[in-house]
Amino acid sequence: MPAAYEQYLVPVVFRPFAEDLTAKAAALHPRKILELAAGTGVLTSNLLATAPSAEVTATDLNEAMVAFGSARVQGAVWQQADAQRLPFPDGGFDLVVCQFGVMLFPDRVAAFTEARRVLASGGRFLFNTWGPLGTHGFEAALQAGLERAFPVDPPRFFPTVPHGYADPAVVVADLTAAGFVVEEQQELTLQGRAASTAELAIGYLTGTPVRAALEERGDGPAVRAMVIEEMTARLGSGPVIAPMTAYVFRAAA
Structure with missing residues (x-):
């Protein structure tokens, strides 16, 4: 799963926002950075290139992601960690960053409280989260394809998880x-x-948790063909461009 995620999704979906988040992080001149939900390391590598004097600790709950990311981005310290129970002392970092990971935390207030605990006084928490599904052209088309393939019980990962934390007022309240x-x-x-x-x-x-949902339902090649057909009808047949909307937050400890 990490390899497919890195090859097909990172360049298209995640790298543009990583560049934005990196620029915002560099403007804070951090010395010790903790990254949560680092995935395969697209933000990690950008942080190392843009803030070479900073110490970067990259974490993810998924051990496969940590193994893949640590092999790919070797300038950071990689560690498996649960954002809701961080294995770090109080006040050890001046910046905590997270790219499209907060939506995955079962208890976001608990994870945010942990982020605040490991930040020094005046440290910053910088992260982004996706907007509503309809504001992401690629994933709206994908979900339409899944609903066509499974009209009775379509996988609901994208509406409920990546795009399930899309109200900025709720995010601010949790912070x-x-x-x-x-x-x-x-x-x-x-x-x-x-x-x-x-x-x-x-x-x-193949590179997201939808993979498991499809394996449970079976008929992989037919499903893939139907999803591609629906996405092509909505996005076009050649190189495709689509808007993607996110919210970016910066908070002080």
Whole structure:
């Protein structure tokens, strides 16, 4: 799963937002950075290149992601960690960053409280989260394809998880409950560019948790063909471009 995620989804979906988050992080001149839900390391590598004097600790709950990321991005210290129970002492970092990971935390206030605990006084928490599903052209088309393939019981991972934390007011309330002061929130729309809908479909269907849902339902090749057909009808047949909207937050400990 990490390999498909890295090959098909990172360049199209995640790298544009990693560049934005890296620029915002570098402007804070951090010395010790903790990254949560680092995945395969797209943000990690950008942070190391842009802030070479900073110490970067990259964590993820998924051991396969940590193994893949640590082999790919060797300038950081990689560690398996649960964001809700961080294995780090109080006040050890001046910046905590997270790219599209907070939606995955079962208890976001608990995870935010842990982020605040490991930050030094005045440290910053910088992260992004996806907007509503309809504001992400690729994933809206993907979900339409899944609903066509499974009209009775379609996989609901994308509406409920990646796009299930898409109300900025709720995010701000959770940060406040964890003791943060929200300094900035931004709605940001960037363009994703993919070589084809087929490659996008492969990335989403084999490089995300949707893979397990499809394996449970069976009939993989037919499903993949139907999803690609629906995505192509919505996005086009050649190189495709679609808008992707996210919210970016910066909060102070």
